[in-house]
Amino acid sequence: MKLKSIVLMGLAIFAMSCTPEKRAYKSFDEYPVPSAPINEMVYTPSQTTFTLWSPTAEQVELMLFDSGDEGSAYQSVTLEPKEDGLWSASVNQNLKGKFYAFNVKIKEKWLGETPGIMAKAVGLNGKRAAVIDLADTNPQGWSSDQRPPLKSDADIILYEMHHRDFSVDTTSGIKNRGKFLALTEKGTKNTAGDATGIDHLKELGVTHVHLMPSFDFASIDESNLKANKYNWGYDPLNYNVPEGSYSTNPKEPAVRIVEFKKMVQSLHKAGIRVVMDVVYNHTSSIQGSNFELTAPGYFYRMKKNGKWANGSGCGNETASERGMMRKFMIESVVYWATEYHVDGFRFDLMGIHDIETMNQIRAALDKVDPSIYIYGEGWAAEQPQLPKEKLAMKENITKMPRIAAFSDELRDGLRGPFNDDKKGGFMTGISRKEMSVKFGLVGAIKHPQILNDSVNYSKAPWALQPTQMISYVSCHDDMCLVDRIKSSMPDASPAVIAAIDKLAVTAVFTSQGVPFIYAGEEIMRDKKMVHNSFESPDAVNAINWNNKTLYKDVFDYYKGLIAMRKAHPAFHMGNADLVRKNMEFLPVAGSNLIVFRLKGYSNGDSWDDIYVALNGDRAPRKFAVDPGKYTVVCKNGIINQYGLGTMYGGEVYVPGLSALIFHK
Structure with missing residues (x-):
């Protein structure tokens, strides 16, 4: 009995030492x-x-x-x-x-x-x-919902949209304007009878819809939706709940969940996958955040001077390298992939997160479905509080297989620098931008003809595979494409603006990277020259769907480019060795002209050698190709993959501010 009492007393003392108020952690x-x-x-x-x-x-x-x-x-x-x-x-x-x-x-x-x-x-x-x-x-039939087939990441075509922008304008013909359910409505049309909404997406041919923040964010008062307050949603509140303002009844917790699932189900039935824009790098604030009210200080990084770090530029940066934050991020994306059947994730300011966390996220999602696509912004607003070699920056993409990053080299090579809206790029006739564009055309991989010393930002290739590079010219950040053209070429006529738009997007869709377009680009969307429209009203952000009728030639061009890319494997080889072997740049005289040849990679395709010429000069330009008979599929802002006519080799002319594509 005496021994038993001693043991019990010892256990009691041990238990007291482990009570929560006695827990002490040195770090x-x-x-x-x-x-x-x-x-x-x-x-x-x-x-x-x-x-x-x-x-x-x-x-x-x-x-x-x-x-x-x-x-x-x-x-x-x-x-x-x-x-x-x-x-x-x-x-x-x-x-x-x-x-x-x-x-x-x-x-x-x-x-x-x-x-x-x-x-x-x-x-x-x-x-x-x-x-x-x-x-x-779970909506009816949810258990049988399936991700649309995807053979390779190289087959992906991304379309970035904001729920409100996409459907809120009355010209959309959509009943549930600005809601998740907008993407479940079929048969919607603009005032001229052209398809809008989900039918428009199917007609365009995109494979993935990238949804800007759809989780519960802080800036919108869900009790007063008539106020029409606008925000992009990069101010997270509850990461694992759909945003209430996009539901038809934010007071009822189940409604937003059901309607988000119905949206995913509808897109899947249309053959379109769903990408969520996730913002784990910061919260709407520190004080009062769910993280800070649970474990003060733990989920955020601090500077050496004791102040909160601000790699996000939004007042804080989260600490992905800490065990519970890493666990939270992994379980959060897995939850969206399993409970909501989400097919991909775009990481906002991915460069704030550590490489190990991103690789563990990739591994966790592989267990759900290896075809789930992951990409992000390979940079930060300010230098995060981790060494660069540990961060998921663009230059470290080689350490993160099957995770992709945006190419600002291609973007700014085409349109001009991020920090000056008035400066142009290759597409507006500015010389010495060719190598930056070529860097993007090969997919940011090592290629014998890319002189990295002449590339605008990266002095070395950063992608192992071309599918690790997102090819784009505009997104929600900064000016949209039409506004950027107007800003850098204020004298441009509407016809010239449309021509430059087509030229820029040709580079995007003939790049070996994964192409990405911003919603409305395909119908000449503008945002009233607003540089950062994150809280601008609908008058600035909403897509005017009557533009689809007004700029039918532009829409048809985008649609034709997408169809051509899908139909011909040489445009999306998906393998760095194949790109190095089969993609070559032709010598040309002068600047503002890029010509490349896709040779010997038919993969069962009837097209043999394919030539793509991009002319950023206002004047026609010429180059030489081997003699032979060629079929022209793109010229003067018109594209038809079945042929616009024939031409013969030798000296070839490409009109100003346009693309020329032909094949044997």
Whole structure:
């Protein structure tokens, strides 16, 4: 008995030493990271279990509410400390339809209500989480929903859109304007009867729709949608819940979930995959964020002077290298890929994240489906608080196989520098931009004809494979393509602007990288010359769908380029060795002219040698090709892959500000 008493006393002393108020960590690296998935709310009709990770908490309270945004808690439950920094409690009631929030006490101070870091359903404006059964949110036929076939990343064609921009204008003919459901409506037309919405996307031929932030963000008041306040959504609030303002009823937690799934299902039936724009690099703020209300300081980096780091340019940068932040990011993308059937992820300011986290995300998504595509911005707004060699920057893409980055070399080579809207590039007749464009045309890989010393930003190739480079000339950031042309060529007529638009996009779609266009580019969208329209009104951002009729030739050109790229494997070889072997640049006299030949790579195609000439000069230019009979498929801003006529080799002329494509 005496021995037993001694053992029991020892165990009691050990238990006291492990109580939460006695836990002391010398650094964030010592914070425990649970091995099990983060499930903060597990519902059954008879019991709901709540769990929160807060390793330095002294006490954690759970509050239950009848409303998602009003009233006081009707019940409070004290969570018990568990292993690995977890706190948990079960409520033996059917809580479906109720709402909840956690409150953490640290250093004798209650931090304030939070829905948790992994909330999967929330009430109005996302301040309280909701108790729901996710099985109830699956639309009819959801279990049989499938990702559209994708043989290779080289087959991808990306289309970036903002939900509101795409459908909010009355010219869209869409009923659920600015909502997730806009992408479920078939048969919508503009005032002239041309297809809009999802039918437009099918007609255009894109393979992936890149949705700008669709998670729950902070800047829109969901209780007052009539105010029409606008924002892109790069101010995360709840990462794992769809944004309420894009639903038809943000007060009901299940509605936004059901409608997001219906949107994905509709796009999949149309043969289009879905990419989510994810913003794990920063939150809308630090104070009051769900991260800070759970584990203060842990989820964010600080500078040596004790101030918050700001690699995002938005007031903070998250610490992806820390165990729980890494785990959170991995489980978040896997959740979107499995629960919502999302097919790809675009990482905002990916250069803030560490390489190891990005590679673990790639590995985790491979277990779900290896065809899920990952790409991001390979830079940061300011230098993050990690050594460059550890960051997921563009120059480190070789360390991240099957993760892609945007090519600002091609973008700015074509249109001009990011930091000066008035300066032009190759497409507006500025000389000495050819090598930067060629760098993008080969897909940022090592190529014997690329002189990297003459490339604008990168003095070395950074992609292992061409599918690791996103080829683009404009996106939501900075001026859209039409506005940039107007800014750098203020004297340009509408006809000249359309011609330059076509020339630029020809470079994008004949690049061996993965092509990317910004919604509305294909119908000459403008944004009233606004450089950064993140909170501009609909009058600036909304797409005028009557442009599709007005600029039918431009739309047909984009459509024709996409069809040509899809039909002929030489335009998307998808392998660096094949590109080096089969893509060569022809010698030309002078500047502002690029000519390349795709030779010997038919892969069963009837086209033999393919020639692409890009003329950024206003005057016609000439070059020489081998004698022979050729079929012209693109000339003077018109494209038809079945042929526009024939020509013979020798001296060939390409009209000013245009592309010429022909083949044997």
